[in-house]
Amino acid sequence: MENGGYAEEHGDGSARSSLVFLGTGCSSSVPYPTCLIRPSPSPCAVCIQSLSLPPELNPNYRCNTSLLIDYCSDECEHKYIIIDVGKTFREQVLRWFTRHEIPQIDSVILTHEHADAILGLDDIRLVQPFSPTNDIDPMPIYLTQHSMESIATKFPYLVPRKLKDGEEVRRVAQLEYRIIESDCEKPFTVSGLQFTPLPVMHGEDYLSLGFLFGEKSRIAYISDVSRFPETTEYVISKSGVGQVDLLIIDCLYKVRSHNTHLCFPQTLHAIKRIFPKRALLVGMTHDFDHHEDNLVLAEWSRREGIPVQLAHDGLKIRLDL
Known part of the structure; x- marks a missing residue:
């Protein structure tokens, strides 16, 4: 599944749809600035290496986790859907x-309202048609009511409203917010593709969303999770509703634990329970060296019978949805 090449395409070469991993790193991204501006006696090798090659040739360079879905319908029309637009979106x-x-981008889906998922909303104007008077069709943004309320506070100018007398029109991203529910029983459709919300705990005081999508290939995307509720795990597990073709799952640290994210041992344990046909890890810190740790995962995969690897920025997987 991973042969050391970078930005290579995987999957079915004849497939019409694809997934592009725009980012596979944690909120702070990799390289981690602290390693570069305040190096310890033993500088972080991953951060040093991540600056030694151009990012497109270096799988240890990681932007905020984000996935682009290039969905080709039965009518051969392509729609481009992004899950999360974080701090590194531009x-x-x-x-x-x-x-x-x-x-282009046709639609955006947000998992939650933390900075690494939404701070790129302002930059959506960079991929919209230019109009100094905002005279363009708004882009649909699918999100929970909680995320909507948070965005209205953080980005009041991105929430549609009537201008007051004398108030100037300013060029900003044109967005149309569509509320979704944190309920596995309430799917929604984005640009012709159906998504099932997968509520997960992102710390015991916070609910984030993953998403299940695809009929020909069932993809489960869960980028920010510390624990799976039983109902959510049942929807995506082999022993529940049915085996998914690909599980994309959170994995923050290699050795340490964290209260709001799964880390390496917990991620592998979750993969064994869910038992997908294949799994890719995202959300990694500088703890992970892409090449070395994929060798470790290759051995684990042979032993457990589930192909698992670290994803990397720029990875493209062709498949039918």
Whole structure:
């Protein structure tokens, strides 16, 4: 599944749809600035290495976790759906949209309202048609009511409202918010593709969403999770509703634990319970070296019978949805 190459395509070469990993890192991204501005007696090798090559050639360079879905319908019409637009969204557009010939964004889905998921909302205007008077069709943003309320506070100028007398029109991203529910029983459709919400705990005081999508290939995407509620795990597990073809799952640290994210041992344990046909890890810190740890995972995969690897920024997987 991983042969050391970078930005290679995997999956079914004849498939019409694809997934592009725009980012696979944690909120702070990799390289981690502290390693570079305040190096310890033993500088972090991953952060040093991540600056030694251009990002497109270096799988240890990781932007905020984000997935682009290039969905080709039965009518052969392509729609481009992004899950999360975090702090590094502009960088991801510059880096990967040209390389993977992504001409536009049709819809955005948000997992939650933390900075690494939403702070790129302002930069959506960079991929919208230019209009100094905002005379363009707004882009649909699918999110929970809680996320909507948070965005209205953080970005009041991105929430549609009537201008007051004398107030100037300012060019900003044109967005149309569509509320979804944190309920596995309430799917919703985005640009022709159906998504099932997968509520998960992101710390015991906070609910985040993953998503299940695809009929020909069932994909479960869960980027921010510390614990799976039983109902959510049942929907995506082999012993429940049915085995998913690909599980994309959170994995923050390699050795340490964390109160709001799964880490390496917990992630592997969750993969064994869910038992997907294949799994890719995202959300990694500088704890992980892409090449070395994928060798470790290759051995684990042979032993457990579940192919698992670290994803990397720019990875493209062709499949039918």
